[in-house]
Amino acid sequence: MRRAVLIAVPYLWLLALFLVPFVIVFKISLSDVALARPPYLPQFSWDEGILAFLSELDFENYIFLTEDDLYWKAYLSSLKIAVFSTVLTLLVGYPIAYGMARAPSEWRPTLMMLVILPFWTSFLIRVYAWMGILSNEGFLNQFLLGIGLISEPLIILNTNTAVYIGIVYTYLPFMILPIYAALDRLDGSLIEAAEDLGCSRLSAFWLVTIPLSKNGIIAGSFLVFIPALGEFVIPSLLGGSGTLMIGKVLWEEFFSNRDWPVASAVAVVLLLILVIPIVLFQRNQEKQQEAEQ
Amino acid sequence: MNSTAFAPWEDPEATPLIQFQNVTKRFGDFVAIDDLTIDIYEKEFFALLGPSGCGKTTMMRMLAGFETPTQGKINLAGKDIAPVPPNKRAVNMMFQSYALFPHLSVWENIAFGLKREQMPKNDINDRVEEMLRLTRLEKFARRKPHQISGGQRQRVALARSLAKAPKLLLLDEPLGALDKKLRQETQFELMDIQEKTGTTFVIVTHDQEEAMTVASRVAVMDHGKIIQVATPDRIYETPNSVYVADFIGEVNIIEGTATPNGEDSYAISWAEGQSPLKAASAKPFSEGQKCHVAIRPEKVTINAQKPDGVDNLVQGKILDIAYLGNISTYHVELPSGTVIKAQAANTRRIARRSFTWEDSVWLSWTATAGVLLAE
């Protein structure tokens, strides 16, 4: 009995505030936009019954998404940005994680803390920090002009490049930590054994270290890719008018155009796109847990 | 051996403290306990001995109340304990991991169960002090579990589980985490405390030496069944099966067929071209029945010269010698390929030993030295 209450409390909370809202989003995505409050039709009413209500719903908004190329371009561009920035984050993060794992053991807690610290710092502030660096008269341009590397300021802020930098910067800890965890577990004698058996440094790294840190790489990549796909803050602060990302489109559809049904349809499609990487990620985590047991 | 003075299991009038009546426990398809019936008496030090997965821990957890039998009944002092939850049972348990509460001091750990009983404060103090004295932990009362050694932790766990003066104390591999030397000392301490407090102890162990040392009776288990229950000496001297003989100590098993040749006496034919072995057995065997002769290595005598007037005699070649200091075990290969182990005390210095590797030697034993087993 007590157990049932214990289960029911968080269960009902999540049902009411997580699952039910999604059902509502899905329902509204099938409604029509209207000049009303709330701005969509049909409204459910008990008088007319469920059937009459259901007959009013249709997939018009989804058809609209395929017809207006803004949306599928935004999905494609989000995917492209998420994939590229995940690869970039991996390229930046792996050497750092590797360096941490090879550092003397008394340094490691400090290095670990240095990686975690930005994670606790406001996301918004970390994105904002780059606005001052990347702008036309920003520090990066001042620096590059100062050392004479360029003669004209580079235009970086409000371009996709700035978005890439922003994503790599803010999500870097998510990439470093799982890779570091994998590398930290790696038995150093394995590398020595590989070298003893005739591997060069580089081929030992390629044939032993990389395969054994595979799980960390996969976990880190998903942890960057999944949130990057629906990212809103970074494209709206660092990106320009040319930066198309679905999170931003959804926001504008909702707040600027007040087209709730289309915004809902955009959300449902984004969710469907995310299901695949989320399921893959979950599989990877489970496999890893099993391997550890 | 205290079994001569203390043997309630031989007294038909005695009422057992614990009765397992046809208890079966299944986890899904896995049968952990298979239709098991056994009585355990008050003040016994009862050992459940068996390899891991034999069901001994499940039996203990059913007594503590963490598992319920799928079928059958468990009685404690004549009452079915199935409806009694673990926190209401007059049974306490000492966990294999000790399960000491890391956030509480030694004193608070021992007082933990007493406080749950709403015992008056002074009584709690007295009882905890008594337990600390019993386990020689007075100096460590204020320490936290991580501030004391493994052996001391073991004693805290014991003190904590004894503090409520349970009718029955369950000990799950109580000495498993200690090193060998400490384990041997602690065994005697356990027996001492058991005797002083008069509590019934049920101990689970996979260590046969430990079971033999501490227990008044040992139950050897395998695959959810009890194979034999007896005092340690009887388990060792008269095992009821090859499994028990093999599990407890070292043994030579010789397979053959029995032919009765007198009262409680049999001739065992066992190998081509070898004369039959003589063996005594109170248990009847029929003509031509398959049987096993189990002989302990220390009951096999090894000689360089052929001895006279012995019941059983075989000749072989020394294959291996395991030197253990006080004794040596000789592995002797017979012409049939069978290897027989024989033990001899090293009463003379090694250099003066009369046989060594590859030597041909004679092995002999009496008709009553071995046990005749059907399976």
Added chain:
Amino acid sequence: MNRLSWFNVVSLTLGFAFLYIPMLILILYSFNESKLVTVWAGFSTKWYGELLQNEAFLNAAWVTLKVAVFSSTLATVLGTIAAYVMIRSGKFFGRTLFSGMIYAPLVMPEVITGLSLLLLFIGIGLDRGVLTIVLAHTTFSMCYVSVVVSSRLVTFDQSLEEAALDLGCSQAEAFRLVTLPIIAPAVISGWLLAFTLSLDDLVIASFTSGPSATTLPIKIFSAVRLGVSPEINALSTIMIAIVTVGVITASLVSKQQAVRQKKEEQAAERAA
């Protein structure tokens, strides 16, 4: 093995420079005299003064703090229960759905969570304000708490709870007297995580807040959309300073505890 190769030194130096230089520039220029954020015109703390005069920011900070305290506390209670249920309750009806609902918010884009909660609040006619933000923040941060707490519970030696039952505790007493004190560090870090997430959140708060309740991130976001400002730099510096002090203190304390525990354990073994 324990000597860093030049490659590792370079990658660590560059990596940490990349992580920290932007924040250092931000902090440095919060002390800039000039309104022009990219030109250094001398040291000054005037932007901090102006920040403290700015009532809109102070109000937003107060709302944010209230929301964070309420939502993280509620999320800690719910998340701990959820973790306990997931690890200890075995099979129950709808367990898969439950575990799905616990993990999904961790990977859900904030825009979707925010949108769906907003539509719910409108649907049931709940006025948007502090309450709706608290409900929204509790919902997603309880999932983080539950992940943190359940990873501790997985390694929790269950025989400790059994020992408590064996010594006469009821289930509830066993949880209160044994389990909770032992997993307390995980519960506290869960609370801290929930608190930080709530302080940080822009997107979900934007969807679920009303005109009566503006949080600090919403305020910052609308200010920085217009460009870099020294006042925001000052505000950011204060926030970075608080977090830095907190994280360093926490890691020093836990390190010290670990060292002391290890020393005491060694001393105990030697004495034996």
